[in-house]
Structure formats: structure tokens, C-alpha cells
Amino acid sequence: MTQEIANRIVRQHVSECLRLQRALDSSDDDAVHQFRLACKRLRYAIERFELPARAADAAVLARITDELGSAHDCVLLIKLARKFAASAVAWRATQDRSRHMKNGRALWHALLPTLERRVA
Secondary structure, three states: OOHHHHHHHHHHHHHHHHHHHHHHHOOOHHHHHHHHHHHHHHHHHHHHOOOHHHHHHHHHHHHHHHHHHHHHHHHHHHHHHHHOOOHHHHHHHHHHHHHHHHHHHHHHHHHHHHHHHHHO
16 A cells, blocks of 8 residues: 555544544543544554554554543443442542543643644
8 A cells, every 4th residue: 555545544544533632521431432432443553554653643542542431431320339329439439520621621732733734
């Protein structure tokens, strides 16, 4: 596969992430999960096509998806804790979710200028 095709595919994945990024500022857990999956697809494309200029982007995307994945795990734990009236567990999972979302948001906003430059 030519470098041009690889870059076009990566740009498409970047565009998908940019389109879904507003989920980070919402309380819609499903939208956040979809954004996380889009970030994973972008990361996998970068890694698959072995784009050395974007290796640092892939590393940050891995951290973003880890944080958002942990936030998603917290959402599932909150639901389970509420089902069993474990309010202390639900409270802690809510706090943890907020922390993971904050970390994921900060990582994304730090990476965003780089991604936007590469799409242009």
C-alpha cells in the first residue's frame, strides 16, 4: 500500500474522531464509548501502516482510549452497584469516572492541534 493511501485512510479516521469529539463534553456515555472506539480505529490505522511520524500520536491515543475505557468500566460498575444498593461503591465509581474523563479530555485536547494540522 502506498504512503498516500495510508495517509488518506488515517485522515478519514482523524475526521471521524473530530466529528465525535463533542462526546467528551457530554454526559452521554454511549457517545463517549463511540468516540473511544473511533480513537482506537485511528490508533490501529497509524500502527498498522507503520507511520513513524505519527507514532507519538498513537501513543497518546492509547492513553486516551485507556482512560475512556476505564471511565466506561466505571459506568458499568455504577449501574451494578446501584442495582445492589451499594451506594458507597457507586459513589466511588462516579468519582473515578469523572477523573478518567478529565484525564481523557486533557489528553485529547493536547493532541488535537497536532491532529488538526495533519488533516489540513
